[in-house]
Amino acid sequence: MRVTNQMMTNSALINVGNNKTSLNRLEEQYTTGKKIQKPSDDPIIAVRALKLRTTMTEVQQYKEKNIPDAQNWMDVTEGALSAISEVMGKINTLCVQGANDPLSTDDRDSIVQNLKQYKDEIYKQGNSDYAGRYVFTGYKTNKSLIYTEADSSKQYTITQHFTASDLEVTNQVTNTNTVPTTSTPAPTINTPAMTQTYRTQLAYDNLYTNTTPTVYVPTITTTPASAGAGITITPKSSADTDAYTFTGTGPQAHYIADTGEIVYNKEAYDNLKTATNINIQYDKKEFKEGDVRPEDYFDCTSYELDSAGAKIATTKIDYKSEDQQIQYEINYNQKLTVNTQAKDAIKPDMGRTIDDIINAMESLKQTETKQTEAKKRLDDGTLTQANYDSLKEQLDTEKTLKTQVLKDAYNKGISVSKDQQNVVNVENSDLGSRYVRLQLVESRLDTQSDQVEELMSNNEDVDLAEIIIRFNSAQTLYNSSLSATAKTLTNSLLDFI
Structure with missing residues (x-):
């Protein structure tokens, strides 16, 4: 077959173009560090990259947003429950003191005033919130307890x-x-x-x-x-x-x-x-x-x-x-309940028991007031000495009986505060076990994130050492093809006439 100069020129240009295309592709990989620049370069790598990036986005959502949010919610809850448990312990101590015989009415009244403050503190802890959402009210996070x-x-x-x-x-x-x-x-x-x-x-x-x-x-x-x-x-x-x-x-x-x-x-x-x-x-x-x-x-x-x-x-x-369980999705098809409801942890019983103590204390103080009033009525002549003596005796009996009622109320406070403290501690332990599970999932997501990142790198990133060698080789080949083409195309039939 006769080979013409035009055929040689076309063939040389095609080969130079192919070498330049190969060099350009390697140069893009070298400068970007990626195997492909557009899906058409390698559809298989492109599809795999999309799937891996979707997986990485989900892992990051779980690890960087869902889990920290769940941890913060549970931290607030744990802090409130621990504070309530501590207050219950103090209430128990005060009730033990109040049940003692040697205490005067003023001493017991002082204890009652402290109990009122602790009662308020228990239920105020129930109003704890995280980012404006009340943590003990179930789905009604916009309403205080x-x-x-x-x-x-x-x-x-x-x-x-x-x-x-x-x-x-x-x-x-x-x-x-x-x-x-x-x-x-x-x-x-x-x-x-x-x-x-x-x-x-x-x-x-x-x-x-x-x-x-x-x-x-x-x-x-x-x-x-x-x-x-x-x-x-x-x-x-x-x-x-x-x-x-x-x-x-x-x-x-x-x-x-x-x-x-x-x-x-x-x-x-x-x-x-x-x-x-x-x-x-x-x-x-x-x-x-x-x-x-x-x-x-x-x-x-x-x-x-x-x-x-x-x-x-x-x-x-x-x-x-x-x-009413508030659940966070913390991993693929894994949900964790982050909330504790007030009905399970913060019972009304303790408050009502303290109300009993307050009422018993008020009743006892009323009797003491009557004793003082009776003495005044004796002094102003409203009561005769005989009537006063008889009334005083019965008021003393009334005071003794009401003191016993108050002691009974304190004794009830001892048992109720202990029971309620146990309830709070059980709920706190349950919360702690869920927190441990959350930490395990977080650790697993860290590992999973590293694995997916490695798979993404293997799929998308070039081996830099290999690409440098291939780039230098392609550059040498391209330069050689240019040199050979230049020498070949400079000669024509006229050069030999």
């Missing part, structure tokens, strides 16, 4: 669940005396007595009462139904002389709204002891600062109130006491 100010804009119908073991046997001082303000008629002097009572303490005091158009009382339902059947409930005030005593027959109960308790006679108590479940439904509409929100603890229904204090039916909201 406790009321930060008094609120009477809503009325709640609350269903509180009890078992027979929640029924309490307590003592109350009955048949107490009052100090007369006039000399006639002659004062009636009573003999105070310690009366054993049976009760259920509700989560709130100052509950809803009403006398018109009908008398309001809570409803009690039980399992089996026969345990609570036929109980006649009568509203009372703790100031009523018969608030803790009963007359007549049949199962009876007194609804004492101001102290938030339902007191039973022996027959009603014996019946309720056979129940496996006791459900008490009651209303409350005036919440004071520091009260817990019912929706975080109980099955309840809320209504907003109009200017006259009546329920607005269209504002009805039903709440269920249920597990």
Whole structure:
């Protein structure tokens, strides 16, 4: 076949172009450090790179955002639970001190003032938040656990669940005396007595009462139904002389709204002891600062109130006491619950037990005030010496009995604070175990991140030593092809004529 100069020229140009293209590709790899510059260079590498980069993005999302956010949430929760546990320990110590015989009324009153502060601190810790989200309120992260100010804009119908073991046997001082303000008629002097009572303490005091158009009382339902059947409930005030005593027959109960308790006679108590479940439904509409929100603890229904204090039916909201787990995705198909709910860790029981101590202390101070008033009535002639001596004797008895009631309240505080501290510690331990799992996942993600990064490098990055050698070789080849082409194309047929 005849080879012409044009054929040689074309062939030389093609070869030089190929060498230049190869050199250019190697130069791009050399300067960028990447095997390909666009997907068409190598579709397999491109597809693999997209998948690996997606994986790396997900790993970084878990490692750099989700896990730190979960850790911070759990750190705030752990700090609050630890603080509550510490406060419970201090409450226990104060209750042990208060139960001691040698203490004076002033000493016990000083303890009560400290208990009030600790009670407030417990529930204020329940308002702990992370980045503006309350950590103990389940899904309702925009609502605080406790009321930060008094609120009477809503009325709640609350269903509180009890078992027979929640029924309490307590003592109350009955048949107490009052100090007369006039000399006639002659004062009636009573003999105070310690009366054993049976009760259920509700989560709130100052509950809803009403006398018109009908008398309001809570409803009690039980399992089996026969345990609570036929109980006649009568509203009372703790100031009523018969608030803790009963007359007549049949199962009876007194609804004492101001102290938030339902007191039973022996027959009603014996019946309720056979129940496996006791459900008490009651209303409350005036919440004071520091009260817990019912929706975080109980099955309840809320209504907003109009200017006259009546329920607005269209504002009805039903709440269920249920597990509300806030879960973070911390790895592929792995979720971790980061929150602890107040209903599991911060019970109302401790606050109500401290309320009992406060009420018992106030009752004791009232008796001491009556003792002082009686002496004044003797001095101004309202009481005769004989009446004063008799009244003083009974007031001394009343004080002794109320001191015992106060000591009983402190003793209850010892056991409740210990139990509540154990509950908090269990929840804190559960939180700690979840935190350890989070740390293990974080460690695994660190390893996974390194592995994916290595795979990405192997897939996309060039071997620099190899590419330098290949680049130098291609450059030499390109220069050689240019030199050979230059020598070949300078000769033509005319050079030999």
